[in-house]
Amino acid sequence: MVSHAHSGTTSSALTRLNVNAARRLGIPPAGYAHLLGLAPEHLHDDLCRTPTLTSIRIAELMTVHAPWTGVAGALAQHAGIGSLGVWDYLITSAATPLEGIRDAAACFAAVADVGTDSLAISEDGDQITISHVNDADLAYEAACAVNAGSLAVYHLRLCEAAQRPLVPLRVALAAEAPRRHGDLTELYGTRSIDFEAPVSSITFLAADLTAASPRAQPGLSAVLRRHAEQMLAASIPLHDWLDLFRTALACVHDETAPTLPAVARRMAVSTRTLQRRLDEHGTTWSSEVEAVRRDRITRLLHETDLSVEAIAARSGYADARALRRAVQRWYGTTPAALRRTGRPRSGAGAP
Known part of the structure; x- marks a missing residue:
């Protein structure tokens, strides 16, 4: 996927x-607001993919x-759900909580960086044991937080799917035991928490996860899996500054004919800096504008019945x-031949 x-x-x-x-913990936004992908137009756009390094930095600041x-x-x-x-709904809409968490694992790339x-x-x-492993280059405390928080989210979703509290048989954390861990007992709903485990995991009775989910809807899981795949395919990965620029250029191009000052304003920089x-x-x-136009025209030729004249005007x-x-x-x-034969080969004609 x-x-x-x-x-x-x-x-x-x-x-x-x-x-x-981070806000809940009172972390000053000045410490992270400048990070790549945190501009409002990216953070609140579900098609944008934020650099993993941004989340790593926020996690480290929190700890x-x-x-x-x-x-x-x-x-x-x-x-919350x-x-x-x-x-989230992959877990809560499946026939059983177990089938739901399996769907979530298969579509994990829709939410996380499966490289880390x-x-x-x-x-x-x-x-049945559900494990979370984080291999990112995180500070120790931040890695502990990410693993423990991930297990807590899985627990919340499984309880939502079952429509009742599910008490884990045990929780294992790849972390040294803190001096106090009453908040972890409250977080997982159990006192059976082991520390210094090789992998962070949460274990349930199989009967709890294989019972029918009250809110299961036949056929919905397949629709949600397909939607997750389509969302990922259509997403815009923001790896670096150039990705941010291209996102801004595409947005301006959708609104009007793009100009250098308009994109510079959107990115809050001077035209000279841009x-x-x-x-x-x-x-x-000029080459970036050409690339956006090429992609837009190719898409319109393949996905609409607009005439060549109408596409030119747009x-x-x-x-x-x-x-x-x-x-x-x-x-x-020609545009007509391109429309008949489908998408060109990758790289064909690229500037």
């Missing part, structure tokens, strides 16, 4: 969860200001003849 382009990013929903937890047990609790408190988008985090499920007789950054990234304003070309010349330059063919 995941592609190389999404590696190193997480969903904006997961980033919002981290930001909300500077609060114990990792408190950070895990703050993450769980802001993880729906906070992580369609991924993994969700695993194992069955052993009458017990041109310098483009040069640093080995590209130019794309900022003087007339259909100018658009035909552009398509010939990009793909070596």
Whole structure:
């Protein structure tokens, strides 16, 4: 489900969860608001994928200001149903909680960076264990918080699916025992918590997770899995400054003919700074505008029945003849032929 382009990013929903937890803990926004992907137009756009490093930095800031047990609790408190988008409902809409968490594991890339985090499920007789492993280059306290908070979110979703409290048989945390852990007992609903485990995990009776979910809706799970895949395919990974620029350019292009000052205003920089950054990234304003136009025109040819004249008008070309010349330059063919034959081969005609 995941592609190389999404590696190193997480969903904006997961980033919002981290930001909300940081606010709850009183972390000054000045410490993280400048991070890549935290501009409102990116943080609140569910199609944007935030750099994993942004969430790592927020987690580390939280554990500077609060114990990792408190950070895990703050993450769980802001993880209400729906906070992580369609991924939440994969768990709560399946026939059983077990089937739901399996769907969530299969679609884990929709919410997390599967290059650093993994969700695993194992069955052993009458017990089912759900594990979370984080391999990111995190400070120790932050890693403890992420693993403990993730287990808490899984517990919350499974309880929601079962429509009743589920008491774990035990919780194992890959962390040293804190001096006090009453907040962890409250978080998981059990005193059976082991520390210094090789992997953080939460174990339930199999009977609790294989019982029918009261809110299960036949056929809905397949629809949600497909939607999760489509959302991931359509998402915009923000790996670096150039990704941010291209997102801003695409937004301005959708509203009107893009201009350098308009994009510079959207990114809160001067036009001179914008041109310098483009040069640093080995590209130019004109080539970037050309690429956006090419992608937009290709999409309109394949996804609509608009005439070439209408597409030219929507794309900022003087007339259909100018658009035909552009398509010939990009793909070596005509708009009509491109529409008939489908998408061009990857890289064909790319500037």
